[in-house]
Amino acid sequence: MSKPKTIQEITDKWHEVARAGEFDHHQGRRMALGQCRQYLQSLSKSLDMERARLRYLAQRLSDHFWAHNEAHRTKETRGYPGHHGCRVRMLHGSLEMHWYYNTFVRVKNGKGHAVFSEHIRRALKHRYSKPAFNRAHDWERPIIEETEAGFEIVRIMNANLTHMRRLVRANLKQLDSLEAHFDGLRPPES
Numbered sequence: 001m002s003k004p005k006t007i008q009e010i011t012d013k014w015h016e017v018a019r020a021g022e023f024d025h026h027q028g029r030r031m032a033l034g035q036c037r038q039y040l041q042s043l044s045k046s047l048d049m050e051r052a053r054l055r056y057l058a059q060r061l062s063d064h065f066w067a068h069n070e071a072h073r074t075k076e077t078r079g080y081p082g083h084h085g086c087r088v089r090m091l092h093g094s095l096e097m098h099w100y101y102n103t104f105v106r107v108k109n110g111k112g113h114a115v116f117s118e119h120i121r122r123a124l125k126h127r128y129s130k131p132a133f134n135r136a137h138d139w140e141r142p143i144i145e146e147t148e149a150g151f152e153i154v155r156i157m158n159a160n161l162t163h164m165r166r167l168v169r170a171n172l173k174q175l176d177s178l179e180a181h182f183d184g185l186r187p188p189e190s
Contacts, residue, residue: 058088061150127152
């Protein structure tokens with residue numbers, strides 16, 4: 001018989017050998033455990049790649065906000081410059097999207113301003129509450145809400161990835177336990 005090539009052929013082959021009497025099940029068990037481990041490790045790496053893609057998408061949302069913010073800094077634009085800012089970063093393997101409030105203080109020599117940033121706490125699980133942006137200017141509020149709605153979607157997707165990562169780690173531990181259990185099985189007495 002030829003070597004299985006498609007997922008369905010591989011699945012069918014595992015079902016077939018599960019009940020086969022003329023098969024080296026000791027070798028098959030080692031192969032199955034090894035492939036389970038490879039799959040879980042591959043899945044873990046795929047989750048890392050997915051988190052990197054989410055960071056990229058979150059950065060695009062942040063860049064969209066900053067493009068509006070920068071467009072409002074010219075002398076021709078009405079109103080005050082924006083005081084809110086956002087940041088996307090990876091910190092210790094965790095994807096973070098934060099908002100902060102900037103205060104501008106004129107420096108002593110009168111040339112320019114010093115910027116002091118105050119982190120805004122996120123009150124809800126996956127998004128900032130609307131009152132967190134009460135100090136936003138009229139032109140700022142819609143773009144903040146638009147950006148935060150996108151951040152919320154990314155945060156939910158990221159939380160799902162974190163949950164999947166925990167499940168992968170739990171299955172790797174269970175796989176170790178299963179392997180130890182198989183190794184401890186007593187052979188039949190003759």
